[in-house]
Amino acid sequence: MTQQKILVGSRASKLALVQTHEVIQRLQAIDPTLDFEVVPIKTKGDLKPNTALVQLGSNGLFVREVETELLNQQIDFAVHSAKDLPAKLAPGLTIAATPSRALAQDVLVVKDSQLKHWQDLPQGAVIGTGSPRRQTLLHHLRPDFKLKNIRGNVPTRLKKLAMQDFDGIVLAAAGLQRLGLLDQRQLHHFDLPTAQFIPAACQGTLALECATQNQAIVKLLQGINDVKNYQAMRCERAFLKTLEGDCTIPLGCLAEVSDDGQIQARAFLADKFIPARFTYVSGQSADPEKLGTTLAQNAMTQLQKKD
Numbered sequence: 001m002t003q004q005k006i007l008v009g010s011r012a013s014k015l016a017l018v019q020t021h022e023v024i025q026r027l028q029a030i031d032p033t034l035d036f037e038v039v040p041i042k043t044k045g046d047l048k049p050n051t052a053l054v055q056l057g058s059n060g061l062f063v064r065e066v067e068t069e070l071l072n073q074q075i076d077f078a079v080h081s082a083k084d085l086p087a088k089l090a091p092g093l094t095i096a097a098t099p100s101r102a103l104a105q106d107v108l109v110v111k112d113s114q115l116k117h118w119q120d121l122p123q124g125a126v127i128g129t130g131s132p133r134r135q136t137l138l139h140h141l142r143p144d145f146k147l148k149n150i151r152g153n154v155p156t157r158l159k160k161l162a163m164q165d166f167d168g169i170v171l172a173a174a175g176l177q178r179l180g181l182l183d184q185r186q187l188h189h190f191d192l193p194t195a196q197f198i199p200a201a202c203q204g205t206l207a208l209e210c211a212t213q214n215q216a217i218v219k220l221l222q223g224i225n226d227v228k229n230y231q232a233m234r235c236e237r238a239f240l241k242t243l244e245g246d247c248t249i250p251l252g253c254l255a256e257v258s259d260d261g262q263i264q265a266r267a268f269l270a271d272k273f274i275p276a277r278f279t280y281v282s283g284q285s286a287d288p289e290k291l292g293t294t295l296a297q298n299a300m301t302q303l304q305k306k307d
Contacts, residue, residue, distance in 0.1 A: 005037045006217075009066045009078035012040035013153040015175050019206055020079040022178065026099060026224040034220075039075050041066050067093055070210065076217050077210035082202035082233060083172075085209070087241035094212040097225035098233050102174035103182075104204040104254055106134065106197055109189040110168040111161060118190040121145075121167055128161065128169035136250040136275040137197050137268070138170070154179060158187070174204035198252035198268040198280075201236035201245070205229060228257040231288045235263050238292025243269065243300070250275055253295065261286050269299035277306050 010020040017038065024036045043065045062084040069075045070093055082098065089095070108118045108127070115121065119142070128150035129135055135147050148166065150157055154175050161169045173191065176182040182189070208221045232255040239245075239253040250270035257263050262284055270278035279302040285291035 005035045006077075006220075007037050007039050007075040009039050009041050009069050009075035011043060011062060011066070015154055015179055016079070016081070018178050019081065023079050023099065023206060023208065023224070027220065030223050039069070041069060041075075064090075067209070073211070076214065077208055077221060080207045080209060081175075082205040082207035082237075083200040085202070085207055085237075087237065087243075087245055089209070092212055093209055094218070095207045095233070096210050096218045096221040097208045097223075098205050098229045099208075099224050100226040101229045101232070102177050102204040104199050105173050105194050106170050106192045106199055106203075107173045107176065107182075107189045108168050108170055108192055109158070109161060109176075109187050111166065111188075113188040115188065115190075118168070118192070125167035126165055128157065128166045131170070131200070132248060132250040132270075132272075132275070133198075133200060133252050133268070134170045136270045136278060137192075137252075139275065140278070141196065154181075172199070172203050194254055195266070198254055198266060201240045201251070201253045202233050203254075205233055207233070231255075231257045231261075231263060232265075234288035235265055235292040238289040239265075239267055239296045240292075242293045242296035248272060250278065251299075253292065255288070255291070263288055263291055265291055265295055267295045267299060269296075269303060271303060277303065279303055279306070 008020055010016045020038055028034055043062045063080055066078045067090040070078055071090060123144045124146055126146045126148055127138060128148050130149045130151050138145055138147060150160055150169055154171060157169055173182060181187055210217045235255040236253040243251060245251050249272050251268060253265060253267040255263050255265035264284045266282040268280055279299055281295050281298045283291055283295055
């Protein structure tokens with residue numbers, strides 16, 4: 001009897017497909033008999049590649065169409081960049097697992113390969129990013145930078161760096177890592193310190209989403225779950241959910257879990273309308289949701305005190 005294919009939903013970008021095949025390889029390492037078929041899906045965010053994310057005015061820009069396919073039982077599970085997931089999933093869906101996390105930090109990829117440090121960029125250097133979080137943090141670290149919106153998948157943005165008037169662009173290290181580009185011989189880049197340049201919630205994490213009632217798939221995906229990363233994801237998403245965060249709000253959160261189960265997290269929040277008004281918060285707990293919620297509440301309280 002022929003085994004039925006397991007249908008895996010993914011965005012159609014090169015990075016998304018690489019991530020999806022990484023997950024499939026992990027699952028097949030557990031059970032080589034499993035048969036998968038990747039189903040590429042175009043999302044609203046993909047269909048408007050030149051529009052700034054803040055102008056699209058929607059949450060879940062890169063996932064809603066995928067979730068619709070899950071709910072319609074057209075796919076069995078989906079592989080997401082977890083930072084793309086909205087704070088609230090569609091009813092009936094769950095994040096069944098998160099494999100081990102890739103690099104969480106942002107990197108600044110620069111055009112001048114002779115630079116020894118990113119702080120050596122000239123006054124008024126043009127830096128490309130469409131993220132309010134990255135824009136706010138860059139302005140804090142180097143107020144002289146001229147920030148310019150940039151959209152597109154990773155290869156597209158790298159091409160724009162090479163061909164247009166950018167001195168540098170900010171990208172997630174995880175995407176470059178998964179594409180095999182995190183190599184100084186290919187791209188001259190600098191890590192941005194996570195103590196100050198806090199990444200987006202769940203950056204570097206893959207979220208495996210499926211229907212809550214599909215217990216066979218839930219059990220399958222849990223076979224490659226990284227428990228520490230799953231706890232960190234829960235904390236970071238609780239921070240996001242409490243703030244009702246989306247791509248228009250400058251915020252970030254990074255949690256790390258020690259061997260004894262304690263979670264340490266540091267987060268950042270800025271005023272959406274006055275980005276110069278921002279705060280950092282940190283804390284630790286064994287309860288991921290409680291820690292994420294507390295950090296969000298503390299950040300809101302501290303911002304209000306800055307009025």
